[in-house]
Amino acid sequence: MIYKTRGIILRSNFFSETSKNISLLSENFGKIQLLAKGALRPKSPFAGQLEIFCYGNFIYQKNQKNDTNTLLECDIISFFRNLREDYNKFFYTNYIIETIAAIVQFTEESKKIFRLVLNILQNLNISPKEEMDTLLRFFEVKLLYFLGFLPSFNYCDNCNAPFTGNFWLDLNSAQLICNHCHIITLSSLAISIDIAKIIAIINDKDLKILLSLKLSLKQKKQLENILRILLDFHLEKKLESQVFLRK
Ligand SMILES: [Zn+2]
Numbered sequence: 132m133i134y135k136t137r138g139i140i141l142r143s144n145f146f147s148e149t150s151k152n153i154s155l156l157s158e159n160f161g162k163i164q165l166l167a168k169g170a171l172r173p174k175s176p177f178a179g180q181l182e183i184f185c186y187g188n189f190i191y192q193k194n195q196k197n198d199t200n201t202l203l204e205c206d207i208i209s210f211f212r213n214l215r216e217d218y219n220k221f222f223y224t225n226y227i228i229e230t231i232a233a234i235v236q237f238t239e240e241s242k243k244i245f246r247l248v249l250n251i252l253q254n255l256n257i258s259p260k261e262e263m264d265t266l267l268r269f270f271e272v273k274l275l276y277f278l279g280f281l282p283s284f285n286y287c288d289n290c291n292a293p294f295t296g297n298f299w300l301d302l303n304s305a306q307l308i309c310n311h312c313h314i315i316t317l318s319s320l321a322i323s324i325d326i327a328k329i330i331a332i333i334n335d336k337d338l339k340i341l342l343s344l345k346l347s348l349k350q351k352k353q354l355e356n357i358l359r360i361l362l363d364f365h366l367e368k369k370l371e372s373q374v375f376l377r378k
Contacts, residue, residue, distance in 0.1 A: 132193045133203070136160060139248055140185045141232045145171070151181055153202065155189060156231055158245040165191050165202040177205060184211050184224055186249060213256045220255055223263055227251060227270055233366050234278065243277045254338065262342055264351065269341055271358040272333040280365050281334065282307050284327035297323050300357060305364040320360065326353050 141162070142154035151170040155163050170177035180187075187207035191200045214224040231248060235241055251270045258266060275281040286293055287309035299308045302318040313319065329350065333341055346354070 132195075133190065134160065134193060134200075135188065135190045137208075137245070138163075138187065138189050139228075139245070139252070140181060140183055141228050143181050143183050151177070153181055154232065156235070156241070156245055156248060157189070158242055161241045162232075162235055163191075163200055165189065165200045167202040170202075177202070180205055180207050182210070182215075184214055184228065184252065185209070186211065186252065209253075209256075211252055211256050214252065219260065219263065223255060223267060224252060226267070227255075230274070230362065230366070234274070234362070241277075244274065247273050247277065250338070264355075265342055265344075265346075266338070268354055268358060269333055269338055271362060272330055275358070275361055275365075276334055278365070280305075280361060281330075282361070284330050287312055294324060294327065297321055298327075300360060302360060305361055320356065322357060323353070326350060326357065329354060330357075 136155075136157040136159040138155040138157040140153055141156050142152075144152045144154075146152040146166060149169050149171045151167040153165040153167055155165055157163050167177050167181055169175045170181055172178070185207050186209045187205055189202065190204040191202050193200055211224070214220045227248060231244070235244055247270065251266055255263065255266055272281065282288065282305070284294070284307065286307075287298070288304075288306035289308055289312040292309050292311065294307075294309060296310065298310060298321075299313045299319045300306075300322055301308055302320060307322070308319070329344070329346065332344065
């Protein structure tokens with residue numbers, strides 16, 4: 132069977148002396164592995180095409196016998212040059228790609244996630260430095276939401292009472308707890324009600340409205356912490372790219 136899909140390259144590894152193994156976030160079939168035979172030969176049509184972050188159209192054949200996929204054709208639409216050449220943008224993109232590689236299961240249908248990643252990479256490619264963190268927060272909130280991991284920031288996960296003031300994030304369970312249910316421990320983080328509202332805005336509105344919001348440094352830091360905790364809770368391993376982002 133032959134398949135066609137748009138996709139973004141998450142990983143590009145040497146498979147043999149002449150071939151490459153590609154991990155692709157595809158629009159139609161979730162994450163897939165593609166074997167690009169002969170890609171490392173200088174005259175291969177794939178030469179220089181199969182780099183990490185590249186976005187394009189891919190045609191591949193599924194080999195029923197051993198359940199592998201062989202890449203037949205690719206047509207790269209964007210290499211996202213700025214994401215490679217700008218030191219900061221490179222690390223931001225690497226973080227997005229590594230998160231997707233670590234969190235989204237293979238073969239899951241993921242049109243929304245594909246379009247989210249594409250939207251963020253296209254924006255990051257042209258965005259000024261001041262907007263880059265907001266783009267990451269948008270990516271994190273939407274990704275958590277699409278995967279079903281974004282908690283309701285309206286109600287206590289323990290007693291269901293609506294939040295009226297500040298509340299708590301339990302770090303061991305990733306649950307949100309009201310002041311009444313909360314027992315003071317080292318493993319919980321206080322959350323102000325305005326952060327809950329900001330997360331709701333991020334999730335409901337588009338990127339343009341979000342970029343026009345003026346958040347205080349304290350709000351930005353709190354938002355970053357909460358999303359980090361929620362994502363780490365659902366990731367199988369710590370991301371190496373995070374270390375660079377925090378520097
Ligand atoms: Zn409660």
